[in-house]
Amino acid sequence: MPTSLTLYTANRNYSSWSLRPWLLMRALDMPFKERQLRFSPGFHDEISRISPAGRVPVLVAGELVIWDTLAIVEYLAERFPLHGVWPAQPGDRARARSVCAEMHSGFSALRQAMPMNIEARLPGLGWSVRVQDDIDRIVALWTSLRSAHAARGPFLFGTFSAADAFFAPVVSRFETHQVATPPVCDDYRRAVLALPAMQEWIAGALAEHCFVAEDEPYRRSRD
Ligand SMILES: N[C@@H](CCC(=O)N[C@@H](CS)C(=O)NCC(=O)O)C(=O)O
Numbered sequence: 001m002p003t004s005l006t007l008y009t010a011n012r013n014y015s016s017w018s019l020r021p022w023l024l025m026r027a028l029d030m031p032f033k034e035r036q037l038r039f040s041p042g043f044h045d046e047i048s049r050i051s052p053a054g055r056v057p058v059l060v061a062g063e064l065v066i067w068d069t070l071a072i073v074e075y076l077a078e079r080f081p082l083h084g085v086w087p088a089q090p091g092d093r094a095r096a097r098s099v100c101a102e103m104h105s106g107f108s109a110l111r112q113a114m115p116m117n118i119e120a121r122l123p124g125l126g127w128s129v130r131v132q133d134d135i136d137r138i139v140a141l142w143t144s145l146r147s148a149h150a151a152r153g154p155f156l157f158g159t160f161s162a163a164d165a166f167f168a169p170v171v172s173r174f175e176t177h178q179v180a181t182p183p184v185c186d187d188y189r190r191a192v193l194a195l196p197a198m199q200e201w202i203a204g205a206l207a208e209h210c211f212v213a214e215d216e217p218y219r220r221s222r223d
Helices: 016-027 043-050 069-079 090-105 108-113 129-152 162-176 183-194 196-208
Strands: 005-009 033-036 058-061 064-067
Touching (some): 069 162, 162 183
């Protein structure tokens, strides 16, 4: 009997890194339990008891503790080889890993200036030339992947994969900050937002009412 999985996450409204593996697991029907923490004065102590890195997400499989989104996604790909975490073709797989790695280590201007805040609508707030450079790169990436894979479905590599889970928080930021994108990217944004798992996450975020709750002071630099 395989060990059961527990995913540690934080506020749905703010925690962009939590959203990525949660969305992947939910959209691809992987069984898991969730332990949701809240960004609060006790957060660091609580998560540090599970993972010394002190951040979410963390995936626990029996004695095994896996932290950092890329490592979690690779573990899931090995544990669920038939669930389509990565695209089927080796070249696409390498490209999908490249875009996830670029998301993981890049787009710092966008991430800092436009943090994920699902319940808010802040048109234009945080815009700068450096943020626009990140937006332009994302638009170029989405446009070229969509034109290459349009025949196989509405996602970056046709069918939903880890690449879409990695960019889901960017889709959300673009809604919050009302970032204008070309029609091909608008279609992609709609496809991500329409995923039942994404809708479930968004509904959870709205139910948190972070803006009026005590969590608001803890939201900065949580990305
Ligand atoms: N490189 C990590 C980043 C994880 C991360 O930064 N998580 C944020 C929440 S979205 C966090 O736990 N922040 C805690 C803090 O800033 O104290 C990953 O890919 O999982």
